Amino acid sequence: MAHPRRSNALNTISAHQRDTLGHLINGKSVAGEGEKVDVFEPATGEVLGQVRDATRAELNSAVAAAKNAFPGWAATPGDKRKKILHKVADLIESRAEQIAEVECLDAGQCWRFMSKAALRGAENFRFFADRAPSASDGQALPSSDHLNFTTRAPIGPVAVITPWNTPFMLSTWKIAPALAAGCTVVHKPAEWSPYSARLLAEIAHEAGLPAGVLNSVNGLGETTGKALTEHPDIKAVAFVGESKTGSAIMRQGSETLKRVHFELGGKNPVIVFDDADLDRALDAVIFMIYSLNGQRCTSSSRLLIQRSIYDAFLAKAIARVQKLKVGDPFDPATEVGPLIHPRHLQKVASYELVASRDGARVAAGGRLMPEAGKGYFYQPTLYADVEPSMRIAQEEVFGPVLAAIPFTDEADAIRKANDVPYGLAGYLWTNDLGRSLRVSQALEAGMIWVNSENVRHLPTPFGGVKASGIGRDGGDWSFEFFMETKNVALAYGSHSIQRMGL
Numbered sequence: 001m002a003h004p005r006r007s008n009a010l011n012t013i014s015a016h017q018r019d020t021l022g023h024l025i026n027g028k029s030v031a032g033e034g035e036k037v038d039v040f041e042p043a044t045g046e047v048l049g050q051v052r053d054a055t056r057a058e059l060n061s062a063v064a065a066a067k068n069a070f071p072g073w074a075a076t077p078g079d080k081r082k083k084i085l086h087k088v089a090d091l092i093e094s095r096a097e098q099i100a101e102v103e104c105l106d107a108g109q110c111w112r113f114m115s116k117a118a119l120r121g122a123e124n125f126r127f128f129a130d131r132a133p134s135a136s137d138g139q140a141l142p143s144s145d146h147l148n149f150t151t152r153a154p155i156g157p158v159a160v161i162t163p164w165n166t167p168f169m170l171s172t173w174k175i176a177p178a179l180a181a182g183c184t185v186v187h188k189p190a191e192w193s194p195y196s197a198r199l200l201a202e203i204a205h206e207a208g209l210p211a212g213v214l215n216s217v218n219g220l221g222e223t224t225g226k227a228l229t230e231h232p233d234i235k236a237v238a239f240v241g242e243s244k245t246g247s248a249i250m251r252q253g254s255e256t257l258k259r260v261h262f263e264l265g266g267k268n269p270v271i272v273f274d275d276a277d278l279d280r281a282l283d284a285v286i287f288m289i290y291s292l293n294g295q296r297c298t299s300s301s302r303l304l305i306q307r308s309i310y311d312a313f314l315a316k317a318i319a320r321v322q323k324l325k326v327g328d329p330f331d332p333a334t335e336v337g338p339l340i341h342p343r344h345l346q347k348v349a350s351y352e353l354v355a356s357r358d359g360a361r362v363a364a365g366g367r368l369m370p371e372a373g374k375g376y377f378y379q380p381t382l383y384a385d386v387e388p389s390m391r392i393a394q395e396e397v398f399g400p401v402l403a404a405i406p407f408t409d410e411a412d413a414i415r416k417a418n419d420v421p422y423g424l425a426g427y428l429w430t431n432d433l434g435r436s437l438r439v440s441q442a443l444e445a446g447m448i449w450v451n452s453e454n455v456r457h458l459p460t461p462f463g464g465v466k467a468s469g470i471g472r473d474g475g476d477w478s479f480e481f482f483m484e485t486k487n488v489a490l491a492y493g494s495h496s497i498q499r500m501g502l
Contacts, residue, residue, distance in 0.1 A: 090124040121169045156234075273435065
């Protein structure tokens, strides 16, 4: 792996404590004294460096910094917060290529997608920056005897815990609205891909964010993450990750009655009816499961095909999967890169035996790639003739693995699509307007795209139902989470008050 962008990324993280990455607390770099955790390069299997698992004292220091900075940041006028957050976006744009190089290095994501991911992060900051001046605005709710009006105030110091798949963009998606609302933040990035989080924290401080407003602590979920979610001075937890971890965080925060927002797992269906534009549907099907190396919560990992077109559509899908270019994530031609970690590679690979035992047919892929050397590469895989009861159709694999399921009619498609514990997203391909409305209403998911892949519009709500999460991101929904609403009732002086004790 000798691509010049890889060398640039190595130089970037070497300048940011590559050998041992500590924390950024109260605006200052802290080397850390906790246990070291190896960070691997997915494409080569080499150790990039280590991160420090935060000690309890270091975690407490980060929370104290956020608590102490909160009154000042909450009182900062919205237009001033807007100016600082726009500066953050400017700096992200100026360093977009550097950020993308780091994401390719430690997350194994492909350059063709990461080259735009940092710009998405800047867009997140701009979107919420523009809303900072009106974040506290409420509603006027008059009645016959009172004038009610509402206001909003930031909830306090919050924890943001982000995953390893697209770490920079997902960090901005949570942190930008928290800062725009007036909250202070303690951010724990995933230990498998920690480097771009440090870049974001440093960019924020360079933009003028006061010390203590954004703190970054590294560490394991079961230690640093647990201590953070249990801390009494943290008022809310925004988490992106797997459903099992979300359940643990809910338990950990219950003693202190923390507000939680969870964006969790998915086993999302893409339903292709026989009247659809099949060429566009095929493009979307392949993109939504194999981009980002299949490691995305909104991936359409279950392909439901109407039986009348099942064989023909499946054959075209198999041909496309077999032609996907797997390789060096820094190569602009690469379409699928490595998985994040040897432990995750082992998990994804284990489903080949699981699916075969259940009776699914391996139509493409299904194997490790020994020719890739020590990198964590897995063939893009498609299982055919899958039944909804099979584990490959029920469990989130979180890799480049697609399960094809035939269905007969609209009712059968809805039944099979809903027959999973998850409910994050659903994709529907049909040219029948009435059917698109009926099926969209019937699908148990927080988000539905009709005749489209996942195209985010930032003012819209993002989130799932069932085991896929709690709450919504985006637009005003983000402020509803990071802020408390207060109602004030002003009496006109004309209403009757009951008299007692006369």
